[in-house]
Structures are given as C-alpha cells and as structure tokens.
Amino acid sequence: MFQTTILNEVKNIGIGLHKGSAINITLSPLDANSGVVFYRSDLNKYYKANYENVINTQMATVIGDKDGFISTIEHLMSALHAYGIDNILISIDANEVPVFDGSSLAFCDMLERAQITKLSARKQVYVLKKEVKVEENAKFALLSATNEPSYDFTINFNHKLIAKQDYKFTFNKVNFIKEIASARTFGFLKDVQALKSKGLALGGSLENAIVLNDDKILNPEGLRFENEFVRHKILDAIGDLYMLGKPVFANYKAYASSHDLNHKLTLKMLENPSSYELVTLDSNSKELLKALS
Incomplete structure (x- = not known):
C-alpha cells in the first residue's frame, strides 16, 4: 500500500466556532513523506499536525507555537484519518478551522471532490503490540492489539437526554462515512452562554452544534442518530489519534x-517503544492491507 495525497486543490468557506467570522480553507496536494501540514496564510506560518505541536487540549485539539495557533482541527483530522490521507496541505486565514455543521461531513465532501491519488512511497502505520492505557479517576482511554481496528466509546452525562451511551464500530472509510462522519458536536445552553460572555463560541449556533437546555434538544430537526453524542466522541478520538502523524x-x-x-494516550504509546511497531506496508503485509482497505 502506498502513501496518498489528493489529486485536485479544493476550497470552501465556513464560520469559525469561537470568533464567528468567515474562514477560507483550501486543501492542496503534498509530496510523499510530508504529512498533514497546516498553513496560516494570514501569518505565513506552517504547522505540522502531530503530537509534538499540540499546545492545548482543553476544548479542542490545538496546534501552534509562541507566534500563533490553529484550533479545532479534530473534525478535519478525523476525516483525513478515515480517508487514509497521508500528505496534504491545509491553508486557512484564521486561528481555527471552520466548524461547518459541527461534524466531518463538509471535510468528507471536500475530499471526495479533491479525489485521492497514490504516491510512490510506501505507507507506514503504527501497529500495537501491547496494551497502552491512561486513566484519570474513572475516565480512561486505551489502545490494544487487534486484527481489525475498532473504536469502542462509552459516555455518561448527568443529563436525561444523554445519560449513558456506548457505541462500537469497525474502523474503515465506508463505516466512518455511514456511522460517524455526520455526528455533530454538542453543548449545553448554559455553557454556550457563559462562553459567549467571555468572547468565545461566538459562531456557535443550532446550525453547527446540538444544543441542549435542561429539558430538551433545541435543534428543531432533532438528532441524526439516537446516540449521536457518543458517535461524535468517536469522531473526535479518530482525529486525535491521527496526531500520531x-x-x-x-x-x-x-x-x-x-x-x-x-x-x-498518544504520548504514552510513543514513550513505550515495546508497545508498538512502525510497519512499512508492502506485499507481505496482507492482513494489514486487508483491514486498512
């Protein structure tokens, strides 16, 4: 299996979740072994999307340095991970990726329009050999060895319309598009109001998030899935894990x-080299190739 990029440059415009202003985004092809690279055109600064450049994880995954940052990259990273894109340039003219409808659908559409093309270099993947786990009180996340990659997530919110939800799906592009890509981010009305009072979430609306008050979902169209909340958490996790590079x-x-x-979790995995193997995919990697196709 060879590395990929996109065949055509594609563009879009969307609103930023926090500042509420219009943001231009362009996806362009990149050569092999370049990785996923973000470009702040307003600053003339490049940031590689990997764990080393993560500077904040409180409300979103944020990359940057002392000169600037790019926030809310996880929905785009999730689509890139699912589509198997190894090399791509993402140009934006603001400090956050457009939120669009709060899911990965707009990014999937851009990638479909751009089309995927193979490069001459072989693809490399991290293959888990031993379990890696991080815990904080009752919360945890872990990676384990497998013959068929999957995501299994449980949430438990003190809200009657969410409560406890769990979902598991086999990770591949087809399943991602069908089961995960359209799951939107969500928030609570009181939290949104508090954020807006601090100059944040200024672009947040019922057009780009599921919003709940104490009693109901405020979006008139309702949910896309009965368990859309936990599906979106999986969407986020897929994007966050692609920060491994x-x-x-x-x-x-x-x-x-x-x-x-x-x-x-990504940092702990990399701190334990015995827990994984970096494999270059070739004709001998039949099982990996089958699961990744």
Missing part, C-alpha cells in the same frame, strides 16, 4: 475520554 492499527476503547486524555 501516521495511522494506528489498534483497538481504541474509552470511558468519558477527552481531547486531553486522547493526547496523553
């Missing part, structure tokens, strides 16, 4: 995990 061939399992815990 390469796909990870593993089972992911979590209870009440977050961007922060997912980031700590």
Whole structure:
C-alpha cells in the first residue's frame, strides 16, 4: 500500500466556532513523506499536525507555537484519518478551522471532490503490540492489539437526554462515512452562554452544534442518530489519534475520554517503544492491507 495525497486543490468557506467570522480553507496536494501540514496564510506560518505541536487540549485539539495557533482541527483530522490521507496541505486565514455543521461531513465532501491519488512511497502505520492505557479517576482511554481496528466509546452525562451511551464500530472509510462522519458536536445552553460572555463560541449556533437546555434538544430537526453524542466522541478520538502523524492499527476503547486524555494516550504509546511497531506496508503485509482497505 502506498502513501496518498489528493489529486485536485479544493476550497470552501465556513464560520469559525469561537470568533464567528468567515474562514477560507483550501486543501492542496503534498509530496510523499510530508504529512498533514497546516498553513496560516494570514501569518505565513506552517504547522505540522502531530503530537509534538499540540499546545492545548482543553476544548479542542490545538496546534501552534509562541507566534500563533490553529484550533479545532479534530473534525478535519478525523476525516483525513478515515480517508487514509497521508500528505496534504491545509491553508486557512484564521486561528481555527471552520466548524461547518459541527461534524466531518463538509471535510468528507471536500475530499471526495479533491479525489485521492497514490504516491510512490510506501505507507507506514503504527501497529500495537501491547496494551497502552491512561486513566484519570474513572475516565480512561486505551489502545490494544487487534486484527481489525475498532473504536469502542462509552459516555455518561448527568443529563436525561444523554445519560449513558456506548457505541462500537469497525474502523474503515465506508463505516466512518455511514456511522460517524455526520455526528455533530454538542453543548449545553448554559455553557454556550457563559462562553459567549467571555468572547468565545461566538459562531456557535443550532446550525453547527446540538444544543441542549435542561429539558430538551433545541435543534428543531432533532438528532441524526439516537446516540449521536457518543458517535461524535468517536469522531473526535479518530482525529486525535491521527496526531500520531501516521495511522494506528489498534483497538481504541474509552470511558468519558477527552481531547486531553486522547493526547496523553498518544504520548504514552510513543514513550513505550515495546508497545508498538512502525510497519512499512508492502506485499507481505496482507492482513494489514486487508483491514486498512
């Protein structure tokens, strides 16, 4: 299996979740072994999307340095992970990726329009050999060895419309598009109001998030899935794990995990070289190739 990029440059415009202003985004092809690279056109700064450049994980996955940052990259990273994109340039003219409808659908549409093309270099993947786990009180996230990568997530919110939800799905592009890509981010009205009072979430609306008050879902169209909340948590986790810089061939399992815990999981995996193997895919990697196709 060879590395990939996109065939055509594609563009879109969307609203930023926090600042509420229009943001231009362009996806462009990149050469082999370049990775996923973000470009802040307003700053003329490049940031590689990997664990080393993560500077904040409180409300989103944020990359950057002392000169600037790019926030809310996880929904785009999730789509790139699922589509198997190894190399791509993402140009934006603001400090956050457009939120669009709060899911990965717009990014999937851009990738479909761009089309995927193979490069001459072989693809590399992390293959888990031993379990890696991080815990914080009752919360945890873990990676384990597998022959068929999957994501298994449980959430438990003190809200009658969410409560305890769990979902497991086999990770591949087809299943991602069908089961995960359209699951939207969500928040509580009181929290949104508090954030807006601090100059954050200014672009947040019923157009780009599921919003709940104490009694009901405020979006007139309702949910896309009965368990859309936990599906979106899986969407986030897929994007967060792609901050490893390469796909990870593993089972992911979590209870009440977050961007922060997912980031700590990637760091712990890399701190334990005996827990994984970096495999270059070739004609001898038949089982891996089958699971990744």
